[in-house]
Amino acid sequence: MRPTPPVVGSGPPPTGNLAAGRPASASSQNGPFTAGNAVDGDRNSYWEATNNAFPQWWQVDLGAAYQVNRLVLALPAGWEARTQTLSVQGSTDGTAFTTLAAPAGIRFDPATGNTASVTVPTTTARHIRVTVTGNTAWPAAQLAHVEVYATTGTPNPPPQVDLARGRPTAESSHVQSYGSGNVVDGNPDSYWESANNAFPQWVQVDLGTATAIGRVVLRLPPSAAWQTRTQTLSIQGSTDGAAWSTLVASAGRVFDPATGNQVTLAFSAAPTRYVRVRFTGNTGWPAGQLAQLEVYSA
Structure with missing residues (x-):
């Protein structure tokens, strides 16, 4: 199975959603519900992990290390309320991860847009991972949209353009x-x-x-x-x-x-x-x- 996610962009400005259109990966996927769905800007598409198999993780490569301090997580707006137990990790190299937010029950409620904000200590990170260990409404990890934000200013190091993109x-x-x-x-x-x-x-x-x-x-x-x-x-x-x-x-x-x-x-x-x-x-x-x-x- 090789689903096709949206084309990855060259990188958002540091004051916006750093995860938009960036390369995403996951520990597993269920059918067409791939990792890329959580960064495609469509709230009705979503990532879902293998069922009945926790823990599972989803992550995004921001393309450069930023001073990350906040995530916004969302599910499709019409879904019934649920609590997912999750934590957030960060890494500068995609190999060694540190915990930015300890495991906690995060409530997704359609009455409030099925959106949850997770604030983390300001940390330099390029790779952001969300690890899910439970879901009260479905036996799998689920994310429709992940946004990552940094403190105002220039990323460290500055974001670079992939010189090979679209070249012969x-x-x-x-x-x-x-x-x-x-x-x-x-x-x-x-x-x-x-x-x-x-x-x-x-x-x-x-x-x-x-x-x-x-x-x-x-x-x-x-x-x-x-x-x-x-x-x-x-x-x-x-x-x-x-x-x-x-x-x-x-x-x-x-x-x-x-x-x-x-x-x-x-x-x-x-x-x-x-x-x-x-x-x-x-x-x-x-x-x-x-x-x-x-x-x-x-």
């Missing part, structure tokens, strides 16, 4: 409809897949001009159906598409749905126009696989 791509090969363009389309559930059983393979993006870059983010679809895998890969850069240098040496990189199926790689700033990800192994499937290739300036 190329590849060593692909199978079926899983072409290289999928890695820059903003859809976390579409992906590139190379020819099977034929390593090495590569996928690349043309940024259009040589830019001093210092970080790439690699993602697989966030669905728990994409089980944990280690892909052996390296990052290469070029100014002309002919002569390549190694930006990040080859190593096994773990993609784990528990942490959003993503890997961030930072390196010394280098003027680069073409960014290539070269794959030589994959423990989960005999091919190179990538859903999103994000590139950020140094």
Whole structure:
């Protein structure tokens, strides 16, 4: 099952809802009720976790670390009242999380718009996670809308634009409809897949001009159906598409749905126009696989 969430935006202003349109992931989903539904701006769409299996979590990547201090959680306006027991965690790297709000019963009541506000101590966080351990009206975690707000001011660090979004791509090969363009389309559930059983393979993006870059983010679809895998890969850069240098040496990189199926790689700033990800192994499937290739300036 590979539902299609809305296209992710380039990032909201720091004074608005920081979660709007950002990449979202979850511990599980029930049918079409995916994590992306909680950031699509539609109060009638919602995320629902696997039934009769607590705890469950939902999280969003804000794209940069902000001084977060408040969340607004909502369910569809017409739903009957219920109390969900939940907590809020935050992280700067998507791996180590700290508790921002301890577990508590949060009331969702249609008389008050089925909306609840959760205030947290001002904390620097890029990844916000809501963990649900109970629901009085349905045996699953449910969220239709999650908004995240920060204190007024500039995020730390300032938000950066993904230089690869929508840019031309190329590849060593692909199978079926899983072409290289999928890695820059903003859809976390579409992906590139190379020819099977034929390593090495590569996928690349043309940024259009040589830019001093210092970080790439690699993602697989966030669905728990994409089980944990280690892909052996390296990052290469070029100014002309002919002569390549190694930006990040080859190593096994773990993609784990528990942490959003993503890997961030930072390196010394280098003027680069073409960014290539070269794959030589994959423990989960005999091919190179990538859903999103994000590139950020140094």
